[in-house]
Amino acid sequence: MxxxxxxxxxxxxxxxxxxxxxxxxxxxxxxxxxNRQYIDTQHSEKFAAIQVQDFQGRIKPISTLALELIRKIHGKNSFIYVDKENQKKQLTPIQVFIGMQYxxxxxxxxxxxxxxxxxxxxxxxxxxxxxxxxxxxxxxxxxxxxxxxxxxxxxxxxxxxxxxxxxxxxxxxxxxxxxxxxxxxxxxFLKIFPKIDDPDLTWYSPVASEIEFNKDDKHFISKIIPTYFSYLDLGIEKGNWQKANEVIELIKSFQQKNGKAILLSEKKVNTEIWFNKNHIFLWSLIGYTCFGSILMLLCFVRILKKHKSTIQKIIKVVIFLLISVFILHALGIGLRWYISGHAPWSNGYEASIFIAWIGMLAGFIFSKNNSFTPAAAAILAICLLGIAHGSLMNPEITNLVPVLKSYWLLIHVAVITASYGFLALGSLLSLITLLIMCISTLIHKQETENTIQELTNTNQLTSTIGLYLLTIGTFLGGVWANESWGRYWGWDPKETWALISIIIYSFVLHIRIIIPKNYLYI
Incomplete structure (x- = not known):
């Protein structure tokens, strides 16, 4: 209907x-x-700071809403067009969002x-x-x-x-x-008008005329948007955006008066807008791709060459650059945590981001004796961040579903998700070891054996830590399940595959002890 x-x-x-x-x-x-609806950049940034409530109830800057909607509709983060001089120009999501209504x-x-x-x-x-x-x-x-x-x-x-x-x-x-x-x-989508004493703390759009606001508020809501559009005419025709800016301040004052209970602080709004503009995880992906690829190449060159001192110095510089990207990655996770108000591993996108960071952490922990480890960790991060930025995952920050509003999100999910980073790194180290075995005829025998031994030892450590985390996380999940649903174990797909993973990794780690002669090849 x-x-x-x-x-x-x-x-x-x-x-x-x-x-x-x-x-x-x-x-x-x-x-x-x-051009007939082009919104001044400075004015659009002021409009971007107005707070809005999405249909899931989350309060956020219009900047975020505009970015999410334009990405869904257009498939990109901005709208590109060709101007009169045949030069490519772009409109920001907020300029598009305002223009579509204006x-x-x-x-x-x-x-x-x-x-x-x-x-x-x-x-x-x-x-x-x-x-x-x-x-x-x-x-x-x-x-x-x-x-x-x-x-x-x-x-x-x-x-x-x-x-x-x-x-x-x-x-x-x-x-x-x-x-x-x-x-x-x-x-x-312009749900920017809170209602005083609304039991559900719901905000309303100007088209929600059936809502019973008091007389003054109803008059304000019915007039403010048409007035704003008339001042946009003034801005576009004469370049005078002062009146339109004043309307934005009136809307913010209305929100402060009626919706103070759930209104975000100015600091949080500015942080989220900055986060939206700077695409920290995309830059992390680019950094890992550049420096991780270089480091992996240098690692192979080092085991092929006799004179390694120069290469080793370059490797140290590249690892330092990877650490810088890792810190940027951590900053992005921290900001997403601050903006959302909950631990940032509550959905597939956030889990991919977090596992990539844990994988890099594991790579740096075990980087002392072998440079292949941070290189492999960077490749892991490239894969996971690439998947996260593909079309299959939704990067939106959302409110938690009721079952996840628990301290167990911080404990159980963090532990079991962290295990994936260590175990995935172990898998990549195994592939690198097999590759070195395949090209062993081009390398000095002693160098080959040393490298394989180092990678095998590191692989065992990462897999052991990953198995411990996976096992502990699974037990913690049982405790959480008992609190939430009244049973520790239900043989659902997640629980079943967690148990299967524990059994497989336990077998892999223990078979090395049972058959020591083939230790390097298991």
Missing amino acids: KKTIIYSIISLILATLNTLQGQQLHRLKPYELV KPDSWQLLDFIKIEKKAIPALKDLIKINPSGHVSASQFFDFKGIYKLKSLVSSAYAKPPGKRTIFDKDIIKIDERLNIVWSIFNGQ
């Missing part, structure tokens, strides 16, 4: 494109559509909505998709305002989730993006 209403309203809005003004907009080039008619014509690559061949006859794989919102409707993907979407949703094809899933994603776009156009 809700979707039907949304599509009906979209159709009415798109119908304006058939008017004289709409036809004029159609003739504008993309940069001209951008001039939705322009954004209906801009190729902005991402289409999955595998869905493009099947959809190219229905909608006009640009070479980058993006399409405008207007392309989803014909000249009568009928939704072109209606039958495809209905068919995809009608199937049970387990029987949906990749194309069905892609269609659902595209449909969800279009719904998000409309919700932004309509102001539904």
